[in-house]
Amino acid sequence: MNNRTLLTCTAWTFLLFTMTGCVELNCPLPDHLNKTVKQELLSSASAAADIKHNSWSMGGLCADRIIFYDHEKKWQMLLVRNLKKPVGPFWYLPHDNENSAFSAAVYAAKKYGGGFLAVEANGNRYASGKDPNRNFKTSSAYTRTVFGIIDSFRGKNMPYLALHSNRNGHRNNGGEGTVSMRVTDTHTLSFPAGTIKIGRNKGLGDEDSLVYLSGRDLDRKKINALNAKGLNVKFELVNGRANDNSMSNYIALHRSGIGYVNIEAEDGDVSTQKKMIDRVMQLIYSGALRFMPFSRTPA
Ligand SMILES: [Zn+2]
Numbered sequence: 001m002n003n004r005t006l007l008t009c010t011a012w013t014f015l016l017f018t019m020t021g022c023v024e025l026n027c028p029l030p031d032h033l034n035k036t037v038k039q040e041l042l043s044s045a046s047a048a049a050d051i052k053h054n055s056w057s058m059g060g061l062c063a064d065r066i067i068f069y070d071h072e073k074k075w076q077m078l079l080v081r082n083l084k085k086p087v088g089p090f091w092y093l094p095h096d097n098e099n100s101a102f103s104a105a106v107y108a109a110k111k112y113g114g115g116f117l118a119v120e121a122n123g124n125r126y127a128s129g130k131d132p133n134r135n136f137k138t139s140s141a142y143t144r145t146v147f148g149i150i151d152s153f154r155g156k157n158m159p160y161l162a163l164h165s166n167r168n169g170h171r172n173n174g175g176e177g178t179v180s181m182r183v184t185d186t187h188t189l190s191f192p193a194g195t196i197k198i199g200r201n202k203g204l205g206d207e208d209s210l211v212y213l214s215g216r217d218l219d220r221k222k223i224n225a226l227n228a229k230g231l232n233v234k235f236e237l238v239n240g241r242a243n244d245n246s247m248s249n250y251i252a253l254h255r256s257g258i259g260y261v262n263i264e265a266e267d268g269d270v271s272t273q274k275k276m277i278d279r280v281m282q283l284i285y286s287g288a289l290r291f292m293p294f295s296r297t298p299a
Pocket of ligand 1: 095098164165
């Protein structure tokens with residue numbers, strides 16, 4: 001830990017009167033990842049905006065900046081791991097403008113182990129003109145590398161997990177965002193847990209609080225299990241013809257045996273997103289969100 005990090009840490013600790021500890025930086029990567037990605041040293045927690053904003057709550061976690069290339073395009077991401085329990089639930093955060101999702105991911109990694117991978121794009125949704133969540137083409141370096149990292153830390157029986165925060169409401173209804181329980185189309189269906197609430201930070205019932213699942217066919221069992229926990233569900237029906245190269249589509253088409261669970265909440269409402277994470281984790285641990293194994297070898 002260098003002097004500047006130490007100073008920031010001490011100041012926060014003093015201000016908050018808590019001993020949450022501080023983030024560690026630049027931990028060694030597993031050998032097999034060193035072959036596909038390059039580590040770029042972080043000089044201090046302030047060298048990455050998301051780490052700077054969350055460092056005071058990141059005790060027990062380590063953050064690395066990694067880079068890799070897909071053709072000429074350079075991708076830069078933060079890899080955050082729980083030092084004591086690096087294998088567990090592992091989350092993907094493709095959008096750097098969704099700051100609440102980052103804070104929620106910190107909470108999840110501290111509480112449940114595992115970690116997360118977050119795209120860095122100067123605080124923007126797009127990274128040099130590309131939406132990181134519309135870039136999952138088959139056999140691209142991007143897809144291979146992102147899934148390679150996730151699979152290095154994803155615990156057994158864990159689905160692919162993602163976190164997003166979305167802006168209040170939906171543009172079609174005078175809101176600001178592009179995702180809402182109130183807006184559906186032929187292949188994205190809404191399954192509310194109760195009455196949908198409109199407005200800012202309305203908690204689990206907010207039109208922007210939703211668990212996003214995807215698959216070739218509706219999975220009523222998982223939808224019902226999530227609804228029973230008070231969680232709204234959006235289910236994306238995926239087929240190869242309408243593939244938008246998002247993570248949800250890629251997994252439904254190529255890794256359906258593992259499955260996809262994406263927790264979205266309104267931007268700024270970290271406490272609701274944390275609640276949603278807790279409930280989803282309870283369902284995963286109880287087996288209610290378990291996906292089919294790839295294949296079973298006959299005994
Ligand atoms: Zn997003």
